[in-house]
Amino acid sequence: MRHGGWCWKKHGFKECGLRKTQAREALIKLLSQTEGHLTAEEIFWKLKEVLPGIGLATVYRTLELLTQLGIIKKLDFQEGKARFEFIKQEERDHHHLICKVCGKIINYPPSEEYQVLKDLTQKIEQDFDFKVETLEIQAYGVCKDCKKP
């Protein structure tokens, strides 16, 4: 990838000299239709079903590209490997609940406690003169199902 950062967010694929390829389209389609949070390897195997010739390196390169473009989001749940999710406009800036028992990852939409997060962001910016661009929140604990006796 030899494009300057300025290009990614402001322009579409073509304007950046980027090409719409089978691999990229398939990956976007897959993630946009997936509820969960997939690892690179999971994505690789799912794409194999559609594009048997695809390589793992391409998956990694495409994931990096789409992350830079702001189309997908890279997530880290302390598993030693990254997970990825499509950024849907209607659920931007949601955060995650991770069950320590079964490993399930639950999306928590931000709408409900929006004011709380806004207050928190404002407080941080004031206290530290720090411009907050993204707030990442993970709650580790025990989910409904694993609490049962």
Place this chain on the structure above:
Amino acid sequence: MRHGGWCWKKHGFKECGLRKTQAREALIKLLSQTEGHLTAEEIFWKLKEVLPGIGLATVYRTLELLTQLGIIKKLDFQEGKARFEFIKQEERDHHHLICKVCGKIINYPPSEEYQVLKDLTQKIEQDFDFKVETLEIQAYGVCKDCKKP
């Protein structure tokens, strides 16, 4: 490590059949006196100054052990490697501001917005019937110094 999880949090070193060794003492001392957040390799080289014979594997094993014991905390700032910090009682459950420009990591004590976080936790537990054990918050953005013209 062949000890059951029950042992770690409730008991001290000896009660678990754990031995107080030079490596462990030196690592605890180092982290407890360090303000920042060190990687395993940084810790390794710092310990080399005191214990020239120490191996990287021992550092990793000790870090894992102390994390299990709840003495230190493993952190992930999406750098492809973990960082570690000593858990000081007076600044438990603080979170982190990460500057995207210079990579600086700033500790943000929780005291100030304690009520906000308490509300957030309660809301999550209500909405999803999810028992929150730890809340991890990272704010990615631009720090004071990097905002300057």
Place this chain on the structure above:
DNA sequence: GTCCGTGCAAAGTATTTGCAACGCC
């Protein structure tokens, strides 16, 4: 003396990179 802990080297896992072939525009 016993058994835990350590150093070393090797293995493991996730991710990145070099390069020639390929395929969009």
Place this chain on the structure above:
DNA sequence: GGCGTTGCAAATACTTTGCACGGAC
């Protein structure tokens, strides 16, 4: 046709593991 993109294999980066020796209790 030119140049971005891909697949493959090799390389890299971080972390873990096997094993025999050393050290704490």
